[in-house]
Amino acid sequence: MNRIVEGGRLAGYGAAYFFASGAFMSYWPVWLRDRGITDAEIGTLFMSRQLVSVVSVLSIGFLAHRIGRLKGMLLALAVAAIVMMGGYELSHSFLALLLVGLVWGCIWSPTMALYDGVLVNEAKARGFVYGTLRVWGSVAFIAGTLVCGLAVDHFGPPSVLWVGWAGVICLLPLALFLPGGETHAGGASQPAPFGILDLFRSKPFMLFMIAAGFCQSSHAVLYSFGTLTWRSAGLSDVTISMLWGQSVAVEILLMMASGWLMKRIGITGLIGLGLACGIVRWTGMAFTTDLPALIVLQALHAGTFAACHLGAMAFIQRALPSNGTALGQSIYYALGTGATQAVIFQFAGVLYSRFGQHAFLGMTAISMIGLVALLMLARMWKGEVLVGKPT
Numbered sequence: 001m002n003r004i005v006e007g008g009r010l011a012g013y014g015a016a017y018f019f020a021s022g023a024f025m026s027y028w029p030v031w032l033r034d035r036g037i038t039d040a041e042i043g044t045l046f047m048s049r050q051l052v053s054v055v056s057v058l059s060i061g062f063l064a065h066r067i068g069r070l071k072g073m074l075l076a077l078a079v080a081a082i083v084m085m086g087g088y089e090l091s092h093s094f095l096a097l098l099l100v101g102l103v104w105g106c107i108w109s110p111t112m113a114l115y116d117g118v119l120v121n122e123a124k125a126r127g128f129v130y131g132t133l134r135v136w137g138s139v140a141f142i143a144g145t146l147v148c149g150l151a152v153d154h155f156g157p158p159s160v161l162w163v164g165w166a167g168v169i170c171l172l173p174l175a176l177f178l179p180g181g182e183t184h185a186g187g188a189s190q191p192a193p194f195g196i197l198d199l200f201r202s203k204p205f206m207l208f209m210i211a212a213g214f215c216q217s218s219h220a221v222l223y224s225f226g227t228l229t230w231r232s233a234g235l236s237d238v239t240i241s242m243l244w245g246q247s248v249a250v251e252i253l254l255m256m257a258s259g260w261l262m263k264r265i266g267i268t269g270l271i272g273l274g275l276a277c278g279i280v281r282w283t284g285m286a287f288t289t290d291l292p293a294l295i296v297l298q299a300l301h302a303g304t305f306a307a308c309h310l311g312a313m314a315f316i317q318r319a320l321p322s323n324g325t326a327l328g329q330s331i332y333y334a335l336g337t338g339a340t341q342a343v344i345f346q347f348a349g350v351l352y353s354r355f356g357q358h359a360f361l362g363m364t365a366i367s368m369i370g371l372v373a374l375l376m377l378a379r380m381w382k383g384e385v386l387v388g389k390p391t
Contacts, residue, residue, distance in 0.1 A: 010122055011133045012174040013074070013115055015140035020167030022144025026244040027152055027160040029228050032097070034157035039225070041094050043349015046224055049101040050342030053109035054334045060110040061117075061330020062196070070114050070326065071178050077111045078171035085165040111171075113333040117326040120317050122179055130317075131258030131310055138252045138306075140167075142245040149241020194324055194387040199331055202386045205319065207377040208271075212312040213336030214370030215274045215304065218282060218363040220341060220348040226285075229357055233289035243294055247301035254302040258310050267318060268378040270311030275374055277303025278367030286360035304367075312336075319386045 032042050064070050084107060087100040123130045144167060151159035199205050230240050254261070261270065281300040284293060312332065320328040344366065351359035 006126060007128060007133060009177045009179070010119060010126075010128070011136040013171060013178055014119065014134065014137040016167050016170035016174050017112060017115065017140075018137035018167075019140040019144035019170070020164045022141035022146075022244070022248075023148035023160055023164040023167065025141075025223055026145045026227055026241060027148050027157070028164075029224055030152065030157050030231070031160040033228065035092055035097070037094060037097065038353075039228075040349050040353045042224055043346050043352070045094075045097060045101050046220075046349070047342045047346035048098060049105035050109075050338055050345055051105070052102045053105040054338040054342065056106035057110045057113050057330050057334035057338055058196075061113055061327055061334065064114055064117065064326045064330070070118050071175065074111065074114055074118075074178065075172070075175045077107055077114070078168075078175050080107045081111065081168045081171065082165075085161065085168055088161055109333060109338060110330075113330050114326070116313065116333075117329050118178060120313055120325055120329070121322060124317065124322065129259045130313055131255040134310075135252050135255040138248045138255060142248045142252075145241050145244040145248070149237050149244075152241075153237040194321075194327075196327070196331065198387040199328065204377055204381040205386055207373045207380065208312070208315055208319070209332060209336035211271050211275065211370045211374035211377055212308055212315070212332070213340045214366050214373070215271065215278060215308040216312075216337045217340040217344045218278045218366040218370070219304065220344040221282070221352060221359045221363050222285070224345060224348050225352045225359070230289060230294070235289070235291065239291070243298050246295060247298035250299045250302040251306040254306045255310065261307075262310070262314060267311050267314045267383075268374060268381070270307045270314070272371065272374050272378070274303045274305070274308030274311065275367050275371040277307070279364055279371070282360045282363035282367060286358050286364070289357070318383055319381070321385060321387075324387070 029042055032045065037045065060073065064073055081104075084100060084104050087103070088097070091097045091100050119133060120130055122128070123133055144163065148160055148163045151163050227240055227244075230243070231237070235243075265273065277300040281297050281304055284297045288294070288297075313329075316325055316328045316332060344363075347362065348359060351362050
């Protein structure tokens with residue numbers, strides 16, 4: 001029973017975060033279009049939010065790395081997120097949404113980076129498998145997607161914000177149950193085991209950033225325009241929400257088998273699986289909106305997101321000392337995925353406005369570049385700690 005309670009404490013915050021993310025990721029473009037935003041402007045909104053999140057994730061991650069007060073920072077970010085949801089409700093023009101989105105980017109991305117820092121360290125310290133805790137976030141994502149799809153079907157696009165807001169509000173009480181997170185014995189005065197420049201000088205770490213970052217960033221067209229594409233093809237909102245939910249349901253199966261899979265194909269194998277699935281998935285989505293084909297292609301989300309994410313978290317845990325994971329994850333989220341996604345989101349908006357559904361082929365190319373970097377990493381890195389001292 002104690003293990004169940006302990007696991008619930010660690011997983012609850014992530015579940016609330018991903019419930020909100022399920023609503024936002026699947027239907028946020030629908031909400032934006034309902035407020036009169038064009039496809040190119042949608043790409044700009046996503047890009048600008050990602051760009052500002054780069055600075056925010058790096059800054060907050062560095063602060064967390066120095067003082068180690070992750071729980072207090074997560075509480076503060078939860079309060080700020082609740083307030084900014086109200087800002088979105090009051091915004092009806094592109095400029096207003098842009099300004100609110102810039103602030104939102106400073107809040108939402110650091111939240112996930114810090115939470116994953118807590119989860120990776122606590123899972124290792126308490127004997128949990130990271131994937132079995134993270135899976136509850138995926139379950140909540142499905143719930144958020146399905147609830148949002150039903151809400152849009154019955155009440156229209158404005159309900160997207162309200163469903164997401166409900167998840168954001170739950171972050172505050174659930175943050176109170178989290179453990180304190182990473183600390184340094186000497187507090188803020190304790191010297192860091194490594195610095196940002198040490199990571200930038202590490203060729204294996206930079207190759208990892210390209211491989212995993214490009215794999216996650218290749219979702220840009222799907223996240224920005226997937227729902228809009230399927231709506232244009234005549235699929236109902238309930239069917240679309242089921243497609244999103246189904247993709248994460250398959251992701252859950254992979255996460256439940258993460259320990260077994262890790263032993264057999266290793267860290268680089270997991271990231272490589274994600275990139276290979278991306279090449280197949282995005283190529284298929286460029287040419288079909290038939291429901292049976294989309295069901296198969298959405299199942300590949302288990303590779304493009306889950307396998308890559310598990311591989312990335314395992315790489316950071318293995319390649320960096322444990323008291324440096326918060327900084328490592330912040331750099332990964334800020335630059336590996338954040339900055340890369342910012343550029344690719346804008347690229348996706350331009351591609352989609354000119355080529356429509358065929359914009360997915362751009363994501364195929366991104367996955368191929370990531371696979372080349374991954375093959376170079378696999379030849380160079382053999383599981384050693386790259387910077388600092390093992391702890």
